[in-house]
Amino acid sequence: MDIFERNESNVRSYCRDFTATFQTAQGSTLTSEQGQVFIDFFSGAGALNYGHNNPVLKAALLDYIGENGITHGLDFKTTAKKAFLTAFEEQILVPRNLRYKVQFPGPTGTNAVEAAIKLARKYTGRQNIVAFTNAFHGMSLGSLALTANPRKRAGAGVTLSNVTFMPYDQYFGEAVDTSQFLAQMLRNGSGIDKPAAIVLETVQGEGGVTHASADWLQAIQAIARAHDILLIIDDIQAGCGRTGDFFSFEALGVTPDIVTLSKSISGYGLPMSLTLIAPHLDVWEPGEHNGTFRGNNLAFVTGKAVIDHYWTDQRFSEEIKAKASFFHEGLQALSQHFSAQAPNQLKGRGFFKGIEFQDKTLAQKIAAQAYALGLIIETSGVDSQVLKFLPALTITRHQINQGLKILEQAFVDVTARAEP
Template sequence: MKNDMKVFDNLESEVRSYVRSFPTIFTKTKGYKMWDHEGKEYIDFFSGAGALNYGHNDEKMKQKLIDYIMSDHITHSLDMASDAKATFLNTFHETILKPRNMDYKMMFPGPTGTNTVESALKLARKATGRTDIISFTNGFHGMTIGALSVTGNSMKRKGAGIPLQNVVTMPYDNYVDDQDAIDYIDRFLEDNGSGVAIPAAMILETVQGEGGINAASFEWMRKIEALCKRWGIILIVDEVQAGVGRTGSFFSFEPAGIKPDIICMSKSLSGYGLPFAMTLVRPEIDQFQPGEHNGTFRGNNHAFVTATAALDYWKDSKLEENIKDKAEKTHAFLERLVKEYPELKGEVRGRGLMVGVACDVEGLSNEIAAKAFEHGLIMETAGPNDEVFKLFPALTIDDEGLEKGLNIIEKSIQDVLEKKPELA
């Protein structure tokens, strides 16, 4: 039976999303390229919404996974001990934590990003005995009830169908222009009449992905850390999308010199696009009783195998240097676009290879992304009103692929603006 797009319209739930933005059936992927059932080639500047930082079907990871499966190693084990888990624990400690002088216990809460956020919120409340959480404007942390409560997007929040409580939203860096956001938060905590209790935790993204590629300054992050220490508040950094090299360093917060109490990881942690999440916890906060937070798929052995192989990229500085080089070229290109096409009313946002252009013209970013798809480039939009077209190329992309993808974006902008003389 030959499949066509009608099968999704007829049989899949209305909740489907990306298939509407990229209306074709994909059949093959490799590196930074994807092919559909008609053989059309696409450059992938989407990277599985940040789950494929190393591109598609990395050869080394693939071979390790094949060897593991063909040897009848354990697939499903809940949180029982397995060779695959032991190898990952040791390799992550030796390759990532130890060189950075970081002391964390590793918790495997379930397979997705929202699972690690849920575990972090629960643990912060248990460790402090407090209830409330401070989140930040335009933050996105997941779609389950706890994670959704600390998410800012009103459309996604409405999907909960119930009141989302025990969370106070504060302004993210540069959300307000006329006052220092840190002083604003501090005043709420000091003032007994503010209605804001001392929270169990603050949760933030260093670069807000779904919220519009808003990058917090290193100074703001340091001030938030100091504020948390002053008030005995647990600092949770959500690294689900911004981590694993996306902004340049393995952890996106590294350049700021901060050390969060809890770190949430998923997406590209597995290296291969397999479901995998991890919560890093300072030992003194590690207070769950055995089984107090669990899940059937909290130990994905196939993901342990590929995640261990992926850590080879971080045993020297080559990948970081490559990201820095590609990021500089990408930022320079986008700055030129904003300057040469003032009709965009554009602003370049982001850090590393987590970048985008915010267009202050309603609907324009969506039109540019749709036109790019027609020309063979996959990228998505972000922000409260989808006002940002968002570039997430593979960190391992070569110069030819990067240049070709960027040129498609410029061609798409030209095509869209050509049909909008009113913007000139």
């Protein structure tokens, strides 16, 4: 037994699939203690959109540490926080005509979601929240109540309540507009308590990389406004450039009342989350919601460096979209080539892609074989039936091609074994 098997809890998961002991990382590669190099199509589950040890962010971080900058600051005013808030306002919010107050609720995405639903309930005086089929919003109890995956819900140990689940876009197929199902169920006589908020992901990452259409999202927003219900968009995995724009909802014609961000908001993998609040909703009393690690100044430093380097104009967004199109073409060719041996569907938006297999065992087998060949990818969906791709937004086309070649070989190996 190694030290991990002997001392670490059984709850560990990723290391069971990716069994190497990793020592170094740079850009879109990871290197093990034994010197094996892996192409990374996982990016820390979307927390490393700008790659491992991004040199621009590293330089800003090392300079700040070298000058004895504040590391832990609760919600103190600090120069690092001031610089981040200024950059976020001037270069992210204002150019998009968005007005939000920024709350730092704690280090992780589930903290941001907990703050969002707690505030919605406080503001409206209502308890019920609408969430959607196949949703994932976090593992703490409030966020877990919004999460549809039965295996994850089973770990709560208590009843998860005050949430009504509705069908996500295309849950019943392309012919059924599920927004109208929600509209009907919010009429008098349905038995559903009027919700405080509707919470959704524009791309359901853990739920199988299903993405909502602009028409459906606009309909959901119209329903929310008609019933005086807050709209919360969970952009924790789909935001920070993952779909091409900084926010995943920018091109979809919706403006949420509350937005949650985490994962790549710091850019460097440092813990940080934001709850963005329409100004009139900011009814918190001082200290009513807090957390010891809500002031990670190292994350403020790298978060500002991300904005300054990548988001001052549209060039980076255009680069993401061009590379995402290149990646999509490669995945599409692969998907179509193996459609006879392994019927599948290519899904997702931007640099947020998935391949869903009719044979629900194939995704895990292909991911395992890809790892054996030097490519890190994960699976998602309630049955782990989807290969999920989250390459760094800074990945090179050469590395994309390297990864696709490994993936193709993994397809060949796994489908060959399945042949009679």
